[in-house]
Amino acid sequence: MQHKVLILDFGSQYTQLIARRVRELNFYCEIFPFNKIPEEVSEFSAVILSGSPFSVRNEKAPQPDLSKIKGKLPLLAVCFGAQYIAHHFGGRVEASNTREFGRANLNMIKEAELLFESIEEQSQVWMSHSDSIKELPSNAVRLASTKDVLNAAYRIDGEDTYGIQFHPEVYHTTDGKQLLANFLIKIADLKPSWTPATFVDLSIEELKQTIGKEKVVLGLSGGVDSTVAAVLLHQAIGTQLHCIFVNNGLLRKDEFNSVLDQYKGMGLNVKGVDASDRFLDALAGISDPETKRKKIGNIFIDVFDDEATSIKDVTFLAQGTIYPDVIESVSVNGPSATIKSHHNVGGLPDYMKLKIVEPLKMLFKDEVRRVGAELGIAKNLIGRHPFPGPGLAIRILGDITRDKVRILQEVDHIFINGLRTWGLYDKVWQAGAILLPVNSVGVMGDERTYEKVVALRAVESTDGMTADWVDLPYKFLQETSNKIINQVAGVNRVVYDISSKPPATIEWE
Numbered sequence: 392m393q394h395k396v397l398i399l400d401f402g403s404q405y406t407q408l409i410a411r412r413v414r415e416l417n418f419y420c421e422i423f424p425f426n427k428i429p430e431e432v433s434e435f436s437a438v439i440l441s442g443s444p445f446s447v448r449n450e451k452a453p454q455p456d457l458s459k460i461k462g463k464l465p466l467l468a469v470c471f472g473a474q475y476i477a478h479h480f481g482g483r484v485e486a487s488n489t490r491e492f493g494r495a496n497l498n499m500i501k502e503a504e505l506l507f508e509s510i511e512e513q514s515q516v517w518m519s520h521s522d523s524i525k526e527l528p529s530n531a532v533r534l535a536s537t538k539d540v541l542n543a544a545y546r547i548d549g550e551d552t553y554g555i556q557f558h559p560e561v562y563h564t565t566d567g568k569q570l571l572a573n574f575l576i577k578i579a580d581l582k583p584s585w586t587p588a589t590f591v592d593l594s595i596e597e598l599k600q601t602i603g604k605e606k607v608v609l610g611l612s613g614g615v616d617s618t619v620a621a622v623l624l625h626q627a628i629g630t631q632l633h634c635i636f637v638n639n640g641l642l643r644k645d646e647f648n649s650v651l652d653q654y655k656g657m658g659l660n661v662k663g664v665d666a667s668d669r670f671l672d673a674l675a676g677i678s679d680p681e682t683k684r685k686k687i688g689n690i691f692i693d694v695f696d697d698e699a700t701s702i703k704d705v706t707f708l709a710q711g712t713i714y715p716d717v718i719e720s721v722s723v724n725g726p727s728a729t730i731k732s733h734h735n736v737g738g739l740p741d742y743m744k745l746k747i748v749e750p751l752k753m754l755f756k757d758e759v760r761r762v763g764a765e766l767g768i769a770k771n772l773i774g775r776h777p778f779p780g781p782g783l784a785i786r787i788l789g790d791i792t793r794d795k796v797r798i799l800q801e802v803d804h805i806f807i808n809g810l811r812t813w814g815l816y817d818k819v820w821q822a823g824a825i826l827l828p829v830n831s832v833g834v835m836g837d838e839r840t841y842e843k844v845v846a847l848r849a850v851e852s853t854d855g856m857t858a859d860w861v862d863l864p865y866k867f868l869q870e871t872s873n874k875i876i877n878q879v880a881g882v883n884r885v886v887y888d889i890s891s892k893p894p895a896t897i898e899w900e
Contacts, residue, residue, distance in 0.1 A: 394418060394419065394436045394437075394581040394582060394584065395419050395420065395421065395434060395435045395436060396413050396418050396419065396420035396421075396435065396436065396437045396438070396439060396575065396581070397420070397421060397423065397428075397429070397432065397435040397437070397438045397439070398410055398413070398420055398421065398422045398423070398438075398439045398441060399423060399424075399425050399428065399438065399439070399440050399441060399455060399472075400422050400423065400424050400425060400441050401425050401440065401441050401442065401443030401445065401453045401455075401471050401472065401475075402441075402443045402444055402445065402453070403441040403442035403443055403444070403469075403470070403471070405441065405442060405558055405560050405561060406422060406441040406442075407422070407715065407755075407856050408560040408561060408856075409439055409441060409469070409560040410422055410714075410755075411560075411755055411853070412559070412560045412567065412568055412571055413439070413571060413575070414585065414755065414758060415568070416568065416571060416572050416575060416583055417583035417584065417585045417586055418575055418581060418583055418584075418585050419585040420439075421753065425453045425455040426453070426455070428455060428456065428459075428460075432459045432460060432464070433459070433464075435464065436464070436465070436579060436581055437464060437465040437466070437467070437574070437575060437579035437581060438460050438464050438465070438466045438467070439466075439467045439468075439469065439472075440455075440466070440467070440468040440469060440471070440472025440473075440475065440476075441469055441470075441471070441472060442469055442470035442471045442472065442519065442520075442558065443470070443471035443472075445471065446486075446521065446522050447471065447474045447475050447478040447479075447484050447522065448478070448484060448485075448486070448522065452475075453475075455475075461476070461480075461550070461552055462547075462549075462550045462552065464551075465551040465552075465574070465578050465579035466550075466551065466552045466553065467553050467554075467555070467571075467574045468552070468553065468554040468555070469555055469557075469558060469559065469560075470519065470520055470555075470556060470557070470558060471520075472554065473524065473544075473545070473554030473555055473556055474520070474522055474524055474554075474556075476528075476547070476552065476554050477524045477526075477527060477528060477531070477542075477545075477554060480528045480547075481528035481529055481530070482524060482525075482526050482527045482528045482531065483524070483525045483526035484522050484523070484524055484525065485522065485523060485525045486521065486522055486523075487520070487521055487522060487523045492518060492519050492520075493517070493518060493519075494515055494516075494517060494518075494563055495515070495516055495517075495518050495537040495538065495539065495540065495543075495557070496513045496514065496515055496516070496537060496538070497510075497512065497513065497514045497515075497516055497535045497536070497537055497543060497544075498512055498513065498535070498536055498537065498538070499533075499535060499536045500512055500514070500534070500535045501532075501533075501534045501535065504534050504546070505573055505577040505578050506534060506544065506546070506553055506555075506570060506573050506574060506577075506578065507534060507535065507544075507570070507573070508573050508577060509566075509569055509573070510566045510569055510570060510573075514565060514566045515563065515564065515565045515566075516537070516543070516557035516558070516559075516563075516564045516565075516567070517557055517558045517561045517563040517564045517567075518537070518540065518556065518557050518558075519558060520556065523540060523541075523542070523556075524541075524542040524545075524554075524556065525541075525542075527542055527545050528547065530547055530548045530549065531545045531546065531547050531548070531554075532545060532546050532547075532548060533545050534546060534553075535555075537557075540556055542556065543555065543556045543557060544556065544557075551578055551579065553574065553578070555570070559571055587758070587761045587762045587764070587765040588765055590754070590758075590762055590765075591623065591626075591762060591765050591766060594623055594627070594750050595623065595626055595627040598623070598624060598627035598628065598748070598750060599627050599628065601748060602627070602628055602631065602706075602707060602748065604631070605631065605704075605705075605706035605707060606631050606632075606633060606702065606703075606704055606705045606706060606707070607624060607628065607631060607632050607633065607705070607706070607707040607708070607709050607748060608633045608634075608635060608695070608698070608699045608702060608705050608707070608708055608709070608745070609621055609624065609632060609633070609634050609635070609708070609709035609710070609711075610634075610635055610636075610637060610691070610695060610710070611634050611635065611636040611650075611654060611659075611661060612636075612711070612778070612780065613636070613642065613646055613650040613775075613778070614711070614775065614777065614778050615756070615759055615760060615763065615772070615773055615775055615777070616711030616712075616713055616751060616756075616759055617710075617711035618654075618711075618763070618768060618772050618773070619711070619751060619759050619760075619762055619763040619766065619768065619773065620709060620710070620711040620749075620750050620751050621634055621654075621659055621661075621709075622657070622659075622763070622766045622768055623750050623751075623762070623766060624709055624748075624750060625658070625659055625660075626766065630660050632659075632660060632709070633660055633662070633702050633705065634654065634659050634660060634661035634662070635661070635662050635664060635695065635698050635699075636650065636651050636654065636661055636662070636663050636664070637664045637666055637691065637694055637695070638663070638664065638665045638666060638667050639666060639667065639670040639687065639690075639691065639782055640666075640667030640668070640670050640671045640793075640796065641670065641671075641687075641781065641782030641783040641784045641791075641796065642782055642783070643778070643783075643800060643803055643804065643807070644800040644801065644803065644804040645804075647663065647665065648663075651663040653769075653772065657768075657769075662698065664694060664698055666690070666694045669690060669694065670687065670690055671791065671793060671796070673686055673690055674686060674687070674784060674790075674791045675790070675791070675792070676790055677790060677791070678789045678790045680785055680900035683781060683784045683785060683791070683900070684780075684781050684784075684785065687780075687781045687782075687784060688780075688781075695708075699745070705745065706745065706746060707745060707746050707747070707748045708745040708746070708747055708748070709747075709748045709749070709750070710747060710748075710749050711749075711751055712749040712751065712752045713751050713752065713754050713755065713756060713759055714752065714753055714754055714755050715755065715756070715855060715856060716752075717752055755853075756777065756853075756855060757853055759773075760773050760774070774817060776807075776816075776819065776820065776821045776822055776823075777820075777821050777855065778823075779898055783796060783799050783800065783803070785898055785899070785900040786799060786803075786823055786824065786825045786826065786898065786899065786900070787799055787825075787826045788825065788826065788827055788828045788899060788900060789828035794881070795826055798826060798843060798845075798879060798880075798881050798882060799824060799825075799826045799845070801875075801878070801879045802824040802826070802845050802875050802879050802882060803823060803824045805871060805874050805875050805878065805879070806822065806823070806824050806847055806871055806875070807822065807823075809867065809870065809871045809874070810822060810849070813864070813867050815863065815864075815867065818851075818861070819849045819850070819851060819861050820850055820851050820852040820853070820855070820858065821848075821849070821850050821852070821855070821858075821897055822847075822848060822849040822850075822861075823847075823848055824845050824846065824847055824848070825845065825846040825847075825848060825888075825899050826843060826845055827843070827844045827845065827846060829843075829844055830842055830843060830844070831844050831883060831884045833883030833884060835883065840883045841883075842881050842882055842883040842884075843881050843882045843883070843884075844882070844883075844884040844885075844886065845875065845882055845884075845885055845886075846885075846886045846887070846888050846899070847868075847871070847885065847886070847887050847888065848860075848887075848888040848897070848899075849861040849863055850891075850892070850897055852892075852897075855897060857891075857892055857893070858891060858892040858897050859891045859892075860888065860889045860890060860891055863887070868887060871885070872885040
């Protein structure tokens with residue numbers, strides 16, 4: 392990459408949003424924990440410090456070594472980062488009389504400053520902090536204030552070091568993207584060259600060099616990530632790639648055969664393996680969601696090992712890991728706390744002795760879709776909703792039986808097909824049905840029933856890190872509920888999940 396931006400994570404809930412905004416501006420960036428700064432920091436062209444749940448006055452607060460960064464590379468310090476620079480380089484940070492959280496408007500902007508070019512007075516910003524910079528370092532220049540925050544932005548004289556108390560990465564900061572562009576283009580003098588086409592060209596070349604003439608095995612799931620990874624690898628190494636599409640018995644209705652046919656039509660070297668009984672037998676009686684995930688992951692590896700051994704001289708295992716998977720699965724003294732284990736992140740058992748190749752591991756979900764479009768993948772494949780690796784296992788709350796899988800497949804089929812028929816599918820980021828571990832009393836005809844309850848879930852998001860429930864039309868919900876109850880034996884009640892993430896997660900397990 393000609394220009395790379397380093398984002399140091401201090402545990403802010405918004406760190407990934409910073410990365411997304413930088414990528415949207417066509418600059419490549421990587422997130423590193425504050426305590427794992429890359430040794431070759433000179434490989435980066437600019438640095439951004441994130442916010443943090445810590446106070447800089449707390450003895451347990453992050454203490455990064457910025458000796459190779461501050462004053463040597465263009466630096467934008469956000470919220471906690473701005474307070475850290477002020478606190479440790481001659482300024483003074485104190486607790487605010489009131490917690491400063493929410494919308495504010497900038498005033499006293501020094502518009503002649505490059506950071507605020509094209510940003511006018513009263514521009515709305517988003518504050519989220521309980522400390523304030525009461526006094527700037529002696530060599531600092533105030534650039535902007537708000538009604539309650541005197542030092543809302545500053546720069547250090549003689550350096551390309553800037554501090555801002557607000558969050559430019561969030562939607563509520565109306566000129567946040569412009570400010571980030573000003574920092575990266577006007578101040579850091581970077582060229583916006585990070586595009587899907589660039590990524591494809593660089594990745595294909597890198598994959599060719601890494602893999603050489605060796606063979607690669609890849610597990611296809613039917614989802615966007617593994618599909619894009621497969622096509623990218625196929626373009627790089629052709630028939631050296633051996634794809635395996637495993638039916639774990641927990642896919643959507645008829646998905647195994649239909650997706651397998653589509654993969655073959657794309658020219659991929661793919662083998663379908665129906666291991667449904669192996670998975671479902673092993674999951675019998677297991678209710679704990681993490682145990683389900685681990686059991687499915689372990690069986691998947693075993694099935695994979697069986698199939699991989701039947702292909703002679705395989706050296707690499709390819710995975711469709713993407714950036715949020717990597718970040719969420721790392722926990723370092725606060726930043727990026729693990730919410731749940733990811734089935735495709737982590738090492739392999741020693742007996743497999745395969746090297747891992749993850750061509751998408753630095754991409755966010757929306758970037759994966761754009762790369763897929765660049766590769767010419769059919770819209771119905773790259774536009775598919777995300778589907779969890781463990782499949783319907785984590786949408787069946789409680790233990791798993793074949794009858795429960797049948798019920799949920801039928802319910803899900805009606806729901807997803809309904810979204811397509813009503814023209815709602817592409818307006819929803821992810822949708823699915825959940826089988827609840829409760830029965831409810833109902834009446835069908837003149838008879839009392841005591842049958843299953845299902846919940847429908849539809850959310851809008853960009854990368855799954857945050858999500859809002861979708862306000863689906865009442866008529867659609869009414870029609871879908873009637874079809875489910877009338878057509879799916881064993882269900883007599885349908886509910887709709889109106890929880891957002893956070894505090895809820897998209898999946899129920």
